[in-house]
Amino acid sequence: xxxxxxxxxxxxxxxxxxxxxxxxxxxxxxxxxxxxRQPPVPAAMRRASGAGAARGVSLVLLLDTLYWCSLAPxxxxxxxxxxxxxxxxxxxxxxxxxxxxxxxxPCGWIGVGCDEAGSRVVMLRLPGxxxxxxxxxxxxxxxxxxxxxxxRHNALSGGIPADIGNCAELRxxxxxxxxxxxxxxxxxxxxxxxxxxxxxxxxxxxGVSPEFNNLRRLVALYLQNNRLNGTLPADLDLPxxxxxxxxxxxxxxxx
Numbered sequence: 239x240x241x242x243x244x245x246x247x248x249x250x251x252x253x254x255x256x257x258x259x260x261x262x263x264x265x266x267x268x269x270x271x272x273x274x275r276q277p278p279v280p281a282a283m284r285r286a287s288g289a290g291a292a293r294g295v296s297l298v299l300l301l302d303t304l305y306w307c308s309l310a311p312x313x314x315x316x317x318x319x320x321x322x323x324x325x326x327x328x329x330x331x332x333x334x335x336x337x338x339x340x341x342x343x344p345c346g347w348i349g350v351g352c353d354e355a356g357s358r359v360v361m362l363r364l365p366g367x368x369x370x371x372x373x374x375x376x377x378x379x380x381x382x383x384x385x386x387x388x389x390r391h392n393a394l395s396g397g398i399p400a401d402i403g404n405c406a407e408l409r410x411x412x413x414x415x416x417x418x419x420x421x422x423x424x425x426x427x428x429x430x431x432x433x434x435x436x437x438x439x440x441x442x443x444x445g446v447s448p449e450f451n452n453l454r455r456l457v458a459l460y461l462q463n464n465r466l467n468g469t470l471p472a473d474l475d476l477p478x479x480x481x482x483x484x485x486x487x488x489x490x491x492x493x
Contacts, residue, residue, distance in 0.1 A: 316357070316358075317343060317344070317345075317352070317356070317357055317358060317359070319380060320344060320358060320359040320380070320381055320383070321342075321343070321344045321359075322380075323376070323377055323378070323379075323380035323381050324337065324344050324347070324350065324359070324362075324377075324381070325337070325339060326374075326376060326377045326380075327373065327377035327378060330371050330372060330373065330374050330377060331369045331370060331371035331372075331373075331394070332369070332370050332371060333367075333368065333369075333370075335347075335348070335349075335364070335367075336348060337350075343356065344359060345359070349362060349363050349364040349367075350362060351363070351386075353383070358383035359381050359383060359384065360383055360384060360385045360386070360407075361384070361385060361386040361387075362378070362381065362384065362386070362387050362388070362389075363386065363387075363388040364388065364389055364392070365388050365389070365390045365391055365392075365412070366390070366391040366392065367392065368392060368393065369389065369392040369393065369394055370392070370393045370394070370395075371394060371395070372394065372395055372396035372397075373389075373394060373396065373398070373399045374399065375399055375400060375401045376401070377399070378399055378401075378402065378405070379399050379400075379401030379402055379403075379404045379405065379425075380401075380404065381405060382404050382405060382406065382407070383407055384405045384407060384408055385407055385408060385409050385410065386408075386409065386410040387405070387408060387410070387411050387412065387413075388410070388412040389412070389413055389416065390412045390413060390414045390415050390416070390436070391414070391415035391416075392415070392416050393416065393417055394413075394416040394417065394418060395416070395417040395418065395419065396418065396419065396420070397418065397419065397420035397421075397423065398413065398418050398420070398422065398423050398426065398437075398442075399423070399425075400423045400424075400425050401425060402423060402425050402426050402429070403423070403424070403425025403426060403427075403428035403429065404425070405429065406428065406429065406430070406431070407431060408429050408431065408432055409431055409432060409433045409434070410432075410433060410434045411426075411429070411432060411434070411435050411436070412434070412436045413436065413437050413440070414436040414437060414438040414439050414440070414460065415438075415439045415440075416439075416440055417440065417441055418437070418440040418441065418442055419440070419441040419442060419443065419465075420442065420443065420444075421442070421443060421444030422437070422442060422444065422447065424449065427447065427449035427450065427452045427453065428452070429453065430452060430453070430454065430455070431455060432453050432455065432456055433455050433456060433457045433458070434456075434457060434458045435453070435456060435458070435459050435460070436458070436460040437460065437461055437464065438460040438461060438462045438463050438464070438483065439462070439463045439464075440463075440464055441464065441465055442461070442464040442465060442466060443464070443465040443466065443467070444466065444467070444468075445466060445467060445468035445469070445489075446461070446466060446468070446470055446471060446474070446484070446489065447471075448471040448473065448474065450471075450474060450476065451471075451473070451474065451475050451476070453476065454476070454477065454478070455478055456476050456478060456479055457478050457479060457480050457481070458479070458480060458481040458482075459476070459479060459481070459482050459483075460481070460482075460483045461483065461484050461487065462483040462484060462485040462486050462487070463485070463486045463487075464486075464487055465487065465488070466484070466487040466488065466489055467487065467488035467489065468488075468489065468490070469489070469490050469491075470484075470489055470490070470491045
């Protein structure tokens with residue numbers, strides 16, 4: 239609302255406005271005034287007034303609830319969406335993972351871990367199970383609550399999925415020992431919570447992007463035994479990094 243007298247804008251929460259409308263304020267006590275005698279209010283009017291006030295309070299609470307609900311973020315994908323993403327991944331690789339597609343929850347599937355509430359998939363660990371195939375978009379990238387992804391020591395090929403950046407909660411990413419090729423996707427540099435990244439022993443090409451500086455929480459970075467080339471960024475700055483291996487690539491460091 240706008241105060242026309244002073245030319246300022248005053249923002250008032252909806253709930254406060256509604257309270258002002260429906261619940262009368264207590265009058266300010268005047269110590270120097272003599273209160274005027276008021277005629278008695280009939281009991282029926284008192285009851286009606288009380289009921290009206292109660293209805294006013296209920297309306298305020300209802301509208302206040304609706305107001306705050308309208309500000310709430312939209313619901314995130316649920317366990318059913320995680321289940322569908324996992325089944326899509328299963329269909330993209332061989333051998334076929336022994337996951338029961340008739341199960342309503344994937345939390346009991348081999349290699350799958352859920353949060354304590356069983357409401358989201360937070361871990362996918364399938365190391366060394368001889369998986370062959372590619373990881374298409376709309377599979378791993380749809381597991382948006384994932385903390386840990388380990389697909390190391392398989393025979394997965396093609397590019398690292400471009401939608402890996404959707405996994406914004408990811409802390410640990412282990413893809414070493416596969417046949418992934420192409421450049422590191424830009425989406426990977428959106429994983430701001432990532433702490434350990436191992437892409438070693440693949441066929442990844444391209445350079446070491448300065449976008450690695452986005453990964454401020456990175457503690458360990460393993461890129462050895464790939465096909466990386468070019469010059470290392472002079473301004474590479476990873477303040478928490480404790481382990482780094484870039485060996486057996488075509489990289490050149492500026493000294």
